[in-house]
Amino acid sequence: MSAGLLLKVVAGLATATLAAVLLEHYGLRAVSSPRPARLHTAQRPFPAPGAEDTNIFWGLQISDLHISKFFDPRRATDLEKFCSETVDVIQPALVLATGDLTDSLRRDRWGSRQFEVEWQTYYNILRRTRVMEKTTWLDIRGNHDSFNIPSLESSQNYYRIYSALRKHGPMHYIHKTPFGNYSFIYVDATITPGPKKPFNFYGMLNKKQMRKLFFLSKKSSLSNHTIWFGHYTTSTIISPAPGIRALMSSAIAYLCGHLHLLGGLMPVLHTQHPKGTLELELGDWKENRRYRIFAFDHDLFSFADLVFDNWPVVLITNPKSFLYSSSTHEPLERLFYSTHIRILAFSPSSITSVTVKIDDVYLGNAVHLSGPIFILKWNPRNYSEESHVIKVIVQDSTGRNKIVAHEFSIKGDIHVKFDFMPSFILLTDHYVVAQILFILIVVALQFLLMTFRHFRKIKLKGTPGCISLTIFSFNVLSKTDIFCYSVLFLNFYIALGPWFVGEIIDGKIGCCFSFGVLVDGHFFQGSMTYVIGIIQIFTVIIPLSAYLCWTLLLRCQGHTFSTHLRGRYLKAVPGHALAGLFYLCHLGCCVLLWKAYGTTALVFSPTYGWLALLAPILVRLAWTLSPRELRAFAVELRSHQGPDRQ
Missing domain, CATH: 2.60.40.10 (Immunoglobulins)
Known part of the structure; x- marks a missing residue:
């Protein structure tokens, strides 16, 4: 099998798989508004x-407040003005505060834990403005509000002390009016226990929670309308069949936050589910000071996303x-x-x-x-x-x-x-796409290495070009035992081995795999881990393999490290600099791991700390490998190159 044909097969498989996923999760959903x-x-x-x-009645939504001990005190002062002036002027029947009430990040922005002073600041704003006396204030948890919490009963769970609602799990609030009742169903997809950043970026619902939500959905059928609200977008909620979108299909809208308008790149993140339910992500208060007004007028739903003040x-x-x-x-x-x-x-x-x-x-x-x-x-x-x-x-x-x-x-x-990108972002289960991509990349690398090792025999024709030399160098790597088995093992280990062992939650030792996180007897299915795994492959495994291929090619051309630098200095520096850049990037990831999960996690991290030590050893072996082991490849290469060609 030729390398070109092999690459086409792998690319075709990846394309077909992704197309199937997008068709299932998106293709049939970006439909025109129902007539x-x-x-x-x-x-x-x-x-x-x-x-x-x-x-007619109206309400407000606010999301991603991120009240912080370290950053931007105006988040709190503006929130106090919102609770006094804005609420006083608009006089909403209720306010939905959809998660991330506090920031819960250390000064370095990577370490995460609950700071009581942030929750006290939030609570004091509610108390001073007396907003809970003026309206119904429904504040729910987000992923930041559950960072580093071992249990709901923990003393670190300040939500149960300082919030207005202080309720966990699915909840049903009924707003009663002379012209009917309106149901508001809370989707609590936050993870318990709550890992440190970033392993609760995705929310999760278990079968028990899904049954409770199904019961609440049936109960709300007697209301004029139902609105579901939560912190996570449905694309960042992992739920068992039939899935969270199917469960909320009887609702007019799902109101959420979490994505912060993708840092301002997507000013509008709205779409509609196949059965007509609107999904309306609200921009964050943290940076953009966004809030939303919504209204039911003769049972017709309308809303507007606004900027504070x-x-x-x-x-x-x-x-x-x-x-x-x-x-x-x-x-x-x-x-x-x-x-x-x-x-x-x-x-x-x-x-x-x-x-x-x-x-x-x-x-x-x-x-x-x-x-x-x-x-x-x-x-x-x-x-x-x-x-x-x-x-x-x-x-x-x-x-x-x-x-x-x-x-x-x-x-x-x-x-x-609705526009393609908002619909794609909100209607695609991205953890599924990440999982498929991760598996395809791992399998493709293993398949290529094994194919080249056992079936591919390189025959250079004429003067080899860049592509031919690339294929040739990969063939050398695949047939050199120490490097082939090392890359195979690293790729296999990232897929199945534990990445690190450390305090996923303070005082709770856990283990992180590509397919999930195990902590304190709880296993959380892989989601963000697949994204991290893909990044790890593209910033460590592939660059390391490419650098080893390049080194082995130079060795086949008769170079050592010193002669290579003397003979082609200007051409050599960019290659070494790029490899060094990727290595520094990996060292930076090691530092972030240490900041987030402590020294234990760094010491017991095969894919971070240990790999940072192994990579230079493999590189040194490539430059010091005995010429005898490369003789056959060197003869093949030199027979197609002039004596002065390097």
């Missing part, structure tokens, strides 16, 4: 949005955005029977004007109904064809103004879908 029921057969047209101030706050509740509509969960036909455009407008100063345009045609100024509700009479039948854009311009008495706009459709037969 509403046919208008003439509508069964839920009333009560339709009109000129009354009933059948940016007034006025405006939310158009009727007509709602078509992109965020679901005929499965909402009575969308009420849009057709509505009599008024409805807008929520908030500001610390009085609102002076609310101007409404549709398709850039001035429709009029909305009038104040009560509280933050503004209405403007309209005839939706005038907009029953195609889609239209509503724009609202709100100004307050201080001159501040806000412009909001979205596309709506009364007819409901336009084709829209």
